[in-house]
Amino acid sequence: MLRWLQPRPPTTDILTAADPAFERECVALFSEFLHVLGVPKSVGAIYGLLFASPGPLCFADIVEKLGVSKGSVSQGLAFLRQSRAVKTVNSKSVDGGRREYFEPELGLRRLASGLIQEKIQPLTKETRGSLQRLREQTGAAQGAQRTFQLERIKQLETWRRQLGRVLPVMQILLKVSPSAHSARQKAMAD
Amino acid sequence: MLRWLQPRPPTTDILTAADPAFERECVALFSEFLHVLGVPKSVGAIYGLLFASPGPLCFADIVEKLGVSKGSVSQGLAFLRQSRAVKTVNSKSVDGGRREYFEPELGLRRLASGLIQEKIQPLTKETRGSLQRLREQTGAAQGAQRTFQLERIKQLETWRRQLGRVLPVMQILLKVSPSAHSARQKAMAD
DNA sequence: CCGCTAGTTCAAGAAAATTTGAACCAATGC
């Protein structure tokens, strides 16, 4: 059935004989970790696999090593790409063909900002609408009730302001740490 | 069947005639918001209901107003209590009896720290084990492979350090702001 | 135009999380 798992180009060059045990541990670690953050396990598994690999992997590699369906890998990679947790490597540089190769993003700052955007952004949008509706509703109330409702709406706005203040600071704090020696070509242009 | 929804003590005193529209909006807002953070919707609904209420509510009030089962309310309140998102009010002060009354915690700092502890704590525990196992695994590898794996493990440790640095700062930033001149900063658009 | 590889889409099935409700416990009052 899986008629097209092309035996993965023999680039045993950079890809120094993958270590299955190391792969399994990384896959498990990221699956669980990201799952807690609300990301599907298979997505975490893909990231973990890439993290465990000394060289970039292609679509078929991932399908084979994780033993999940093409569909899942496709969707998982789409998510990871969108949230900038993986980078695509120029295909030409790895094999001559046209398939894409993937590498994990290792900068915590970029990872976090990508995930935050995926999760927080839609949330903020949703919230804005709710606040608007709340304000309109309040028009109908009167007296002590109205006072109370306005108070609560004010509270919501305070929270929003506070969150708006915190998120940017987080981004700064997560900037690649001053451990200079490990910061090789892993530049931090963001 | 629901033979025991005691008609809620007639404390129409503080509880200035609840506004169903306001309640609905708040319930919807918090359900959705907390859901994104990985908290069950019914839990968000309970918090939202309390947030919308001018006075504390008891178990039976919540069951009635939300129209969910006793079981859910019990579990939801357990979660909210544990993460310190609701406070229990001295029963005696509301009615003479022995039922508990609940109020929402409004300080963002406490809310956030509670939720973080619920989510991050188990995660850190899990992670520690994985890191340990990874390190052991690595003992078996050699040469370039070993070098690579040690590098990755170092990366994981860096991340852990960075996260450990960020979380406390977040707590501080979320400290309840004096609100005095906060009204000025209304320009938070995004 | 045909055949083949690389990858996406999406309805339907599988798995995981949440909700329910009945059984249960604990405190109070008679």
Next chain:
DNA sequence: GCATTGGTTCAAATTTTCTTGAACTAGCGG
């Protein structure tokens, strides 16, 4: 003790979310 209220527990039902796989699009030769 026994009945009643306030609340918890947990297995089973339900809902939501994730995964699968077959059908499909697209690039590249020939």
